[in-house]
Amino acid sequence: MKKVLKIALIVVIVLGIALTGVYYAIFNSPVHVTTKNIGNEKPLTVEQKLEDFEYMYNIMKDNFPYFEVKKRTLGYDWLAHKSEFEGWVKKTKNDIEFYNTMNRILALLQNGHTGILSPDYYKMFVKLYGSIPLVNGPWNQVLNNKNVVNRYKYWGKIINEKQYVIPVVFKYFEGNYAAICDINKDDPKKYGIERGSILKKVGDLTIDEYINSLRDKAFLQYDFKRNILKKDQLLIYTKNIENIKLILLTPEGKSIEKEIKSIEYTPPKSDNNKLPNYQSLILKENRIAYLKVRSLDGLSVDKDHDGIYKFLKSIKDYPYLIIDIRGNGGGSDYYWMKNIVPYLTDKALSASNYLVIRNGDYIKPFFKAKFGPGFNSLKSTKELPDNLNFPYELRGDFGKFSYDARTVSSKDPVGFKGKIYILTDGYVYSSAESFAAFAKATKWATLVGTTTGGDGIGTDPVLCALPNSGLVFRFSADMGINPDGTINEEKHTSPDVYVEQSYNDYFKLSIDDYKKNDLNDMLKYDTVVKKVLEIAK
Structure with a gap:
């Protein structure tokens, strides 16, 4: 009996060692983290800043999949501007300027998954990836690297989230930017601007020129109907407190000029958002139900599950359900795959997509973790089929798929x-984009509204730590392909029924009702919801 127990124990130990070996070989293989211990409080030298930039540039050059896409959509060849970027880095006078400059360089790629992690975002990512450590090994290797942890203590002390803005909020309607409120959601008339006035110029720049000037400062959306970059909600930022001249067209059609002084502004943290993550309403009793999902936060999957299920069960006999994901920047695919879709179908739903990654060495541990043993079975892009609309850059030895x-x-x-x-x-982006793309591909739902934000078919962005600063930047490392062969980041997901929120409908909502932010009131003047109600008659 003792021999049997001893043999069983040996088998368990050997099996445990083997499984541990498999885990570290496949799901948590070593990431090449090159951070140095230069001291927590020590400012960077010019040489260290340039080394960090060079490292980031080379990682992006070998691993980022969208350079050709950005040439087509933005007319901008990021790789060709290396010497210009080096000049920017050399001119930085301190670490804060260096941090802002590195963000500026990555912002020019106009990819919402690409940028430097701020101290607040770093803390959030540590919590998020640490909550499921077994499947997030490579990400945790970067985030929990000792030098990264120590350097982020330093960055947390010196980076001030304080900013300066013109205290009037503008919203994009049908190609124009209209004043909707001030930054406290009050009437902007105290700044001499009538609510609904159209912004025509900022300083000496036309509004289109001004929006284009933001390409190195903010992530912009794209208006596919008018073929222009846009910002769905626009705040005008300034470097310091200063006066800015605005040219506007009043609702009565009168051109006016206003000089407005910017004020100090601290962006609200998402944790302070008082709105519930999801909200359910009955728009027409026994007929039309409505579910608003504001984010697909991975930490809210279990918290929101029971409430959503209870609502869906209560409206099971309704002929129409509206799921509103406008403004949803994503989170986790697991949210919609667990909390929504399984309960609203009586059969398995399936959508097939191509996923392409570059041949760079740095990203391999991350995709080994996501693909598991299947990573070694990925095929060369040379073997992509000829019958789809794959762009020219994928036809050669671009990578694997x-x-x-x-x-x-x-x-x-x-x-x-x-x-x-x-x-x-x-604003539908990342995993919310994935939800929209899946719903359209499977014909599980009809999409109504405007074109989504893109970059939603794929896995988590890759994380990389810079050697001297310890700053972590992330970037999209996989290219999701739509069913027709077009790139999701380039073409996004178009709605089945195209409807824009109209200026006239929006401004039927009084400033008092707007400030109350009552969903019932706001939906009365929602052009997109009105279109669905019209279809569902």
Whole structure:
């Protein structure tokens, strides 16, 4: 008996060692983290700053998949500006300027998943990836590197999130920017601007010129109808407190000039957002139900689950359900794959997509963790089929690809047999984009609204730590391909029914009702919701 127990114990130990070896070889293989211990409080030298830039540039050059896409969509060849970027870095007088300059350089790629992690975002990512350590090994290797941890203590002390803005908020409507409120959600008339006035010029720049000038400062959306960059909600930032001249067109059609002084402004943290992550309403009793999902926060999956399920069960006999994901910047695919889709289908739904990655060495541990043993079975892009609209850069030895079906199975379906509409806009991004793309590809729902924000088919962005500063930057490292062969980051997901929020509808909402932010009141003047109600008559 003792021999049997001893043999069993040896088998368990050997098996444990083998499984540990497999885990570290595949799911947590070493990431090349090159950070140095230069002291927590020590400012960077010019040489160290340039070394950090050179390292970041080379990592991006070998691993980022969208350089050709950005040439087509932005007319900008990021790689060709290396010497210019080096000049910017050399001119930085201190570490804060260096931090801002590195952010500026990455912002020029106009990819919402690419940028330097601020101290607040760093803390959030440590918490997020640390919550599921077994499948996030490579990400945690970067975030928990001793030198990275120590340097972020330093960055947290010196980076001030304080900013300066013109205290009037503008919103994009049908190609124009209209004043909707001040930064406290009050009437902007105290600044001499009538609510609904159209912004025509900022300083000496036309509004289109001004928006284009933001390409190295902010992530912009794209208006596919008018073929221009846009900012759905616009705040005008200044370097310091200063006066800015604005030219506006009043609702009565009168051109006016206003000089407004900027004020100190601290952007609200997402933790302070008082709105619930999801909200459910009945728009028409026994007929049209409505579910607003503001984010797909991975930490809210379990918290929101029971409430959403209870609501879906209560409206199972309704003929129409609206799921509103406008403004949803994403979070985790697991949110919609667990909390929404399984309960609203009686069969498995499947959508197949190509996913392409570059041949760079740095990203391999991250994709080994995501693909598992299947990583070694990825094929060269030379083997992509000829019958789809793949862009020219993928035709050669660009990298490797997978062709996989994403399947969501039915689970305890509530019995809903009606029609589902998903409302979209340019802020639908990342995993929210993935949700919209899946719904359209499977015909599970009809998309209504405007074109989404893109970059949603794929896995988590890769993290990389800079050697001297310890700053972590992230970037999209996989290229999601739409079912027709077009690149999701380039073409995004277009709605089945195109509808924009109209200026006239929006300004029927009084400033008092706007400030109350009551969803019932706001939906009365929502052009996109009104379109669905019209369809559902």
